Amino acid sequence: MPETAKAAPRRTGPANLKAMAAQEIRRRVFSGQLRAGAKIDQEALADELGISKLPIREALITLDHEGVVEHIARRGAFVAQLTRDDIRDHYRVFGLVSGLAAERAAKNLSPASLQALEDLADRMEQEPDRAELERLNFExxxxxxxxxxxxRLVSILAILVKTVSHGFYEAHPDWPDKAADDHRRILRALSSRSGARARTLVEKHFADGSERAVALLERQGFWAN
Incomplete structure (x- = not known):
């Protein structure tokens, strides 16, 4: 099902407001709530989020640079005509860098750090709240x-994570079970110090997520004429 609009909490500071607005627009695009070619109503969005139009405009400039939004002179901002491969690339680039980080982590993780990851995986498998699952997954x-x-990798990932839509666990009901299996496989690779295996598994984890994102948008009629 399509995600329903969620009013984001008020935050102070122009940078936070801009980031909040950008993330909400991304969420609506990648959940299929905003479809390709749809005009983004800046005034309505500002009212929904309880902020001024300035951070909305700034967020749209950021999203234009990311290729998510397209500005058309004298007409406004529209959801870009993203292709299926654009969506796949969006997730897979993140997966490639994350996979490289996992390969390095396999050599560095202490027994205590590995146990902390095991504890997080346990908590995720028992957590019914999708928003909390999202937070635990991020951690x-x-x-x-x-x-x-x-x-350098952490710096690149900090940039990339801002361009990946949140709410994946809510938008994809079958994802928690799939993610749990993936996390256990990744953990086994990390525990056995198999960097190459960990890298492959993390890359596949994100690639599988990209296919689910494409399938969701297909069901929502994102590419319908």
Missing amino acids: FHRRINHASGSR
Whole structure:
């Protein structure tokens, strides 16, 4: 089912407001709520989020640079005509860098850090709330990324994570079970210090997510004429 609109909480600071608005627009695009070619009503969105139009405009400029939004002179901002491969690339690039981080992490993770990842995986398998699952999933991957010991990779991933839509667990009802299986396989590879295996599994994890994202948009008629 399509995600329903969610009013985001008020935040202080122009940078936070811009980031909040950009993330909400991404969520609506990648959940199929906003379809290709749809005009983005800046005034209505500002009212829904309880903010001024300035951070909305700034967010749309950011999204234009990402290729998610297209500005048309004297007409406004529209959802870009994204292709299926655009969606796949969106997730797979993130997966490639995350996979490299996992390969490095396999050599660096301490027994205590591995146990912390196991504990997170346990909590995710028992957590019914999709929003909390999203948070735990972020923490699971964040710990692996930081264990890479590469400031450059962590820096790149910090940029990439801003361009990946949140709400994946809510938009894809079958994803929690699939993700749980993937996480256990990744953990086994990390525990056995198999960097190449961990890298392959993480890349596939994100690639599989990209196919689910494409399938969801297909069901929502994202590419319908």
